[in-house]
Amino acid sequence: MKSKRGGLRQTLFAAIALLSGVASAAAGSAGSSAVEPVEVSARPIAEFHISHADKQFGPLEFVGGLEMTSPTRDFGALSAFRFLKAGSDFIGVADTGFWFFGTVVRDADNRPSGIQNFRMQQMVNEAGRAIDEKWEVDAEGLAVKDGVATVGFERDHHVAQFKIDPADMKASFKQLDFLVPARELRQNRGFETVTHANANGQHEGGLVVVSEKSLDKAGNIYAAIIEGPHKGVFTVKRNGDFDITDGAFLPDGDLLLLERSFSMARGVKMRLRRIYGESVEKGAVADGPVLLEADMGYQIDNMEGLDVWTRNDGALMVSLISDDNHSILQRNLYLEFILHQD
Template sequence: MRRTVRLALLAVIAAGLAPGTWLRGPGLVEDLRPILRMEPLAGASRQAGEIMIEGVWHLTSPNSHFHGYSGLVALPDGTLLAVSDRGRWLRFTPPGRNGPDPQFGVIGGEAISDKRQVDAEAATIDLPTGRLWIAYEGANSVDRHDLSLRDPERILPEGMQSWLGNRGPEAMARLADGRFIILGEGSPEWAGEGYPALLFEGDPVDGAESVSFAFVPPKPYRATDMAALPDGRVLILLRAIEGVIPPRFSARLLIADPAAIRAGGQWRGVEVARFGLDLPTDNFEGLAVEPRADGALTLWLISDDNGAALQRTLLYRLRWTPDTRPADTQKARPASPARLSE
């Protein structure tokens, strides 16, 4: 049934390619004005599980690079960087802060029409160095950039080359110790249960070795983004399709411990929040985490509007103070992928 719903939604989106129906069409003249409007949505502040929703904004822009954001990172200067599945980027100052005007651009500096090469679905950053990694679904690749987002170094990790079609990397996080986790969209039950995933012992662009495992979210959810937490765990954003016309989505946040990953094993998380249809929701695909001075965390969520007239680019600001680790997650960190595979 869930597969039928997803196929129906894809049919609706495909139908939108006809002019004047569902999808926003590109203008005849490219608009490069640095305009970003952030309209607050009233009545959205409330508690969601362990998390407090502090605000929700509807983002709009006439800029031709706007739309389709599927990855989000928090930068050291307090701005947010969103990357899109059209190979574009948006750097902006979030609501409630003073900062630079929004900037729009093309990842790599050159527009490419082949979506398989520019379908950026996940991003992660090393704050001390400013190095940024972006994972591409169609190409099953990982690029490394500096904050100019030009002149990337690219690698096609061997473990991702079996992630065929539109089922490549969807979520990626760089851990504080330099390891990387990448979760694929894949097919459910690809190896008995769950979605394909890789744990790299270091930077994949430098050729670090990896081990494979299965990420098992609650059905019918899929991972769409992931961010490392200060305590070594990761927060995983999940999304499910709940309706077709108009498309409606629900989302959840899970916390999971990389120390529990085992080669060939299954990896699960614990739910900390859910965002149902009683909230302004959309196709949430981007997650960023920022520590606060009082020990709490600011979480940012951004949605991918798919360029569709029936969808929106929403931005959530959340406040969360994580609980201490459950006893069953206090496991020693494996020393290396070689140890994991024993």
Template sequence: MRLSLHGLRLTAAALAIGIAAPAMASALSSAWIGHSADAPKSVAAQRETGAAWQPIEITARPYGEDSATGEPAPLTIGRLSLAGALVLTSPDDSFGGFSGLRFAADEGRLYAISDRAKWLRADVTFADNGAVEALSGGALANFTFYGGEIITGARADAEALALTPDGGAIVGFEREHRLEYYAREGDEFTIAARVMPKDLLEKLPNNESMESVALLTDGRIVAIAEGTADGRAERPGWISPPDIHAEGTGDWSPFQYVPAEEFSPTDMAQDPATGDIYVVERAYSRARGVRARVTRFPLSALQPGALIEPEELASLNALHGVDNMEGLDLRRREDGQLVLVMISDDNFNIAQRTVLMSWLVTDRP
């Protein structure tokens, strides 16, 4: 979601009409889009239109450190303790607007997506305490549609990301609401299928839909919408059958998620060790500025028809260093300590920042 700290305003680009969708050749199910014979998915076809990775320079500047020790200043809020924080900048005009965040442990890389339909990747160095310490080898790539054309306009608002075991990715979009699977071909992502029925999403607000998506260890996809059409506090969520991104069949089961008052969910991730699901919520008002809330609920709560009221781990505000936090992922240190990492969407606004924050999660009492 685009959020302006000087008031909510939509840019002309955000309101532009996106490219037309290609005709559906054949559907494997109501949630699966086939491809016509002239809709190439090869890396070569995508590269012709500029979808290949383009190197960029990224500067990661630590902040919130003790000037005497150079270590993060002690900060514990609720169940979270700050392990490190970075402000990310780049001279590339396309850098920014990041929402979904995921670590690919086998690659030693961070992946993120932007609301201008860009992929970001960077190699990651971790500090001894588990925080993200440095980024290198940064690169951006365009999202492309079936024929290889670059995605622009209303179709381009990518907001949620989950990586799949086969090396692909599941991406959630708003404005033109959809959830899509991108296969991995070589080093690049190519669109393969739409994995969620359109009718589940069509009543969601234009700028408040597919913000939170996670792929569970059992192969199911979980999605929670940022907003709701009727203004209720509960946010609609859905659970897919296992491996729907690969199989393309099966019905999604609904549930409800209850955020704090004034807050909306913007990302989530599962801890593979415990099965628990962590959610980051975001709020903004002129009076109180930007805020973030981190919650958790057990996997057992994720049932069809459930009303999920999560446990609050921490409530954060601008004084704690947060900005417009929209991306979340988890990783475990070798000693088992859980590290929660969040990234902010700067909305390409000079008054905001791309912040990457690492927090240690304390155990339950």
């Protein structure tokens, strides 16, 4: 039986479809593009399964999480993030056209306990002016490598690169060819996954992009390898009514995808799916098994961002964040798991 809290949250989620678009469009203020320090309060989450003490969910072991709140108007709509320092300093993008930076703080048992030094900066154009039109800066996907952030944008579909400077992010210095025909990309279903393949794998560290829900005639999801020796378009097999919201490559070359499903009747669901690395190739239909599926009986929300990193003790970690759409009915969550490989 679901907890009363889970049932209440499911009822509240039924209103999101009506409110989230309006709330997101209203967020983000015109004017300065200066870096803005943001006060973030974080309530630790000890149980992933609400009112249950179990920690193991298939190959994933729940470590801990945070529910983040802030009085700052621009805080929220967190779409994607990547760690700049494993498990600590991070960079991210909000779909309202903001960069964000911060640090995950840990307790004596190495569980997340808070967020420090959180900052936000509005994205700017070539003239250094803040971009206020959401359709121009609907940032959804993010990859980082060698001091460069690569961002996938929806609505005005493009993939752009930026030099990482937490003190002063500038305009994009390069636009990338994402290979998928633009006519095949749905307005609000573009590239939510932007990630680098493994440096020693077949794609030699090249960028891979996966759309949220831009479907081919067979009902599979458009994706592409846009860098490296084997560039080309491929698709990911759509499994049920789940859409893809982020992804990152695992050390063995498999691609871990974060997926989301929503309906007015049952609320939101989250899923992690492991795509076989050898199926990520030009012309292929990539597929793989589901590792975890969770509904509103669990501590989830609109899960949008994912990163994979290695802890000091060698544990392979998976971190997730949610996008609250600037809605009072939703939450900004950070969740952390160990992915056991045996």
